[in-house]
Amino acid sequence: MKILVLISNVPDTTTKIRFTGDNKAFDTTGVQWIINPWDELALTRAMELKEAGGVEKISVANVGTKITEPTLRKALAVGADDAIRIDAEPLDAYFVAKQLAEVAKDYDLIMAGIEASDYNGASVGGMLAEILGINSVSAVSGVDIENGELKIHRDIDGGSQVLSVPTPLVVIVQKGIAIDPRIPAMRGIMMARKKPLKVVEPVEAEPRIEFLSYELPAPKAACKMVDEDNAKELIRLLHEEAKVL
Amino acid sequence: MSVLVYTENWAGKFKKLTHEIVSFAAAIAKEMGSSVTALSIGHVADDELKTLGQYGANKVLNVQDDRFESLDNKALADAVAKAAEKEGAKVIIFAHNNEGKAIAPRVAVKLNAGLVSGVTGLPVSVDPFVVRKKVFTGKAFANVQINTDVKVITFAQNSYEVVENPTEVTIEVFDPQIGDDEFSTKVLDTHKITGKVLLTDAEIVVSGGRGMKGPENWGGLEELGELLGAGMACSRPVSDEGWRSHEEHVGQTGKIIAPNLYMAFGISGAIQHLGGISSSKYIVAVNKDPEAPIFEAADYGIVGDAFKVIPQLIEAVKELKANK
Ligand SMILES: Cc1cc2nc3c(=O)[nH]c(=O)nc-3n(C[C@H](O)[C@H](O)[C@H](O)COP(=O)(O)OP(=O)(O)OC[C@H]3O[C@@H](n4cnc5c(N)ncnc54)[C@H](O)[C@@H]3O)c2cc1C
Numbered sequence: 098m099k100i101l102v103l104i105s106n107v108p109d110t111t112t113k114i115r116f117t118g119d120n121k122a123f124d125t126t127g128v129q130w131i132i133n134p135w136d137e138l139a140l141t142r143a144m145e146l147k148e149a150g151g152v153e154k155i156s157v158a159n160v161g162t163k164i165t166e167p168t169l170r171k172a173l174a175v176g177a178d179d180a181i182r183i184d185a186e187p188l189d190a191y192f193v194a195k196q197l198a199e200v201a202k203d204y205d206l207i208m209a210g211i212e213a214s215d216y217n218g219a220s221v222g223g224m225l226a227e228i229l230g231i232n233s234v235s236a237v238s239g240v241d242i243e244n245g246e247l248k249i250h251r252d253i254d255g256g257s258q259v260l261s262v263p264t265p266l267v268v269i270v271q272k273g274i275a276i277d278p279r280i281p282a283m284r285g286i287m288m289a290r291k292k293p294l295k296v297v298e299p300v301e302a303e304p305r306i307e308f309l310s311y312e313l314p315a316p317k318a319a320c321k322m323v324d325e326d327n328a329k330e331l332i333r334l335l336h337e338e339a340k341v342l
Numbered sequence: 343m344s345v346l347v348y349t350e351n352w353a354g355k356f357k358k359l360t361h362e363i364v365s366f367a368a369a370i371a372k373e374m375g376s377s378v379t380a381l382s383i384g385h386v387a388d389d390e391l392k393t394l395g396q397y398g399a400n401k402v403l404n405v406q407d408d409r410f411e412s413l414d415n416k417a418l419a420d421a422v423a424k425a426a427e428k429e430g431a432k433v434i435i436f437a438h439n440n441e442g443k444a445i446a447p448r449v450a451v452k453l454n455a456g457l458v459s460g461v462t463g464l465p466v467s468v469d470p471f472v473v474r475k476k477v478f479t480g481k482a483f484a485n486v487q488i489n490t491d492v493k494v495i496t497f498a499q500n501s502y503e504v505v506e507n508p509t510e511v512t513i514e515v516f517d518p519q520i521g522d523d524e525f526s527t528k529v530l531d532t533h534k535i536t537g538k539v540l541l542t543d544a545e546i547v548v549s550g551g552r553g554m555k556g557p558e559n560w561g562g563l564e565e566l567g568e569l570l571g572a573g574m575a576c577s578r579p580v581s582d583e584g585w586r587s588h589e590e591h592v593g594q595t596g597k598i599i600a601p602n603l604y605m606a607f608g609i610s611g612a613i614q615h616l617g618g619i620s621s622s623k624y625i626v627a628v629n630k631d632p633e634a635p636i637f638e639a640a641d642y643g644i645v646g647d648a649f650k651v652i653p654q655l656i657e658a659v660k661e662l663k664a665n666k
Contacts, residue, residue, distance in 0.1 A: 110614060111613055114481040114482050134594065194447075212443075217476060217479060218457075221447075223446070226416075227447065232416045232527065235444035253440060254540070254543075256532060258529055258531065259529070259532075260412075262527050269443075305489055306456040307486065311484050311485075312485075323643070324644070325646025329654050331626065333658070334642060336662055339641070341623065342603070342662065
């Protein structure tokens, strides 16, 4: 089985979010870039599956300009066999999915994160599957390979299920897929330098949505404090003032 | 021309989320001068389908086909797209939950439509079609324009009130004619959580962090939760330590929730935790440390020992209920 893990390059979780003067674009100055946390967990699970046998190759793919290469190198250092970068600005989820479809055709299992922590779109995995005309499973919290077949655990609203779905397949992964992300070891970092990172040209695709402007949330009103010894007052406030009880 | 809503039923009944989303669709339809069609896939009695008229649905398309019980994304997307084509839908609305996130992107591709997910309110304008959504995991908002003729959006729970808007509603049986080969998902086992308030549905959530010190100390929180009809949640270290089930972990790497009231006991309020709860309407924090970042996100707070505060809250809720 060949696995492709989709990698989104996102600002580090603790980044203070700022926009350019006219609020029309994200200000990337000084931003530390990381592998999207869900994609990192997907890659970790892919590595575990490979170590258990039954996976020939793991590739990673990203749509992005040259600035995303350190992120792809990190994925190689974690253990991916090769990396593909589609050299384009990721304009919207459809544009990204269309690019990825070009390189995803040769894989049995494609793993996407449930969302990217920048635009929170939760769209690329599903769009990619539809463009390829193959099935997808979302909210996946477990992937196992048994006798060459996939066994998938997914969350449904109000419970969970175990599924069997034939390949080729896109799984859109979330919490539970792996416990902790794998950190590259020194050996991995050395080897990553020699692993192939292929750069391919984008195909024609029109983005369908457009980010017009951004706003930061209005500053929150100060927290109303209640005395520890008079905690009952809190329930009164929630009942009479906030009206949530 | 219509606005199409993908509804979800649980054991044949619609939940509040469906009423919210139909109300939301009705408001958009009014602005666009179109009607609302609700699509129901699954076994829902006609009486229950008719209740959608209460919230402004003009028509309900009723698909009854057992094959959809496997929740096969490919087949479901095909059915929704066929309903949209039949109705000439210009806007298609899903909930921003497991099912919506699974199907909406596929439907958008099928219909050559732009998709915006996690929309947090009525469109800023309908022509051009501009909506608002959260980005950077709740740290900012974006105004996004959809440039295609057909638009797909997923709606963030708790972003619109349920509005009573009684409408004449017709129920129509609809067979989208999906071939057997479209269904490739085989369910081997289903595990349903029963008897508990579902975290993702809950209007009130009671949550504990490492400050609760150990799994043996959850009795008070459980009691408070039960009195309030609340869902139970926890911070990541709590589930990592195995004090509470992983099902309850909320945050950036856990569940993302948006209840009316989130009550955090002994939780510091790390940015990754806030990422999962910041859409709550009201946040209450109880923490010993006055400098804990949770107080910056909270609306009401108590600087104090959770073990002293919880019994007082339980007593106050009991009194409140007795007086109601
Ligand atoms: C990539 C990444 C993803 C993460 N994802 C998540 C996530 O999804 N969800 C999540 O929750 N965390 C997540 N974390 C972890 C997060 O950074 C914090 O470590 C975690 O939220 C802290 O949990 P806590 O507040 O329960 O514990 P602590 O930080 O230990 O805080 C305990 C709090 O309890 C208070 N306290 C102690 N005793 C009492 C008492 N008797 N009464 C009242 N208060 C008391 C203390 O003052 C303190 O503020 C993530 C971290 C990383 C790096």
